[in-house]
Amino acid sequence: MHECPHCKHLTITSLRKLCATPLTPALCPRCHGFSYLEMVHLLRAMIVWSLLTWVFIGIALYQRMAIYLLGSVPALLFAVDKFMLAPPLRAIVLPK
Ligand SMILES: [Zn+2]
Secondary structure, eight states: EOTTTTOOOOEOHHHHHHHOOOSSOOOTTTOEEEOOOOOHHHHHHHHHHHHHHHHHHHHHHHHHHHGGGGGGGHHHHHHHHIIIIISOOEOOOOOO
């Protein structure tokens, strides 16, 4: 669970956080506040995943073993965990 930027309680699930965009924000079940993950975090995760995947492609070509290409899967998990799940959600403050 992840912290809601409005009430500071751990109410947002990981899947909901990953899917939270400004158009489809995450709704906190406790305080009913909207929040989203900034797109820059998605870009950072994609860049890190791409770079790590190219490293594994290089290793696979050098070693002549395609099994090293499977390293792309843990690289994706690492990039999503480090660059999308770790940063905080941004609150959407609606005018009253
Ligand atoms: Zn909340």
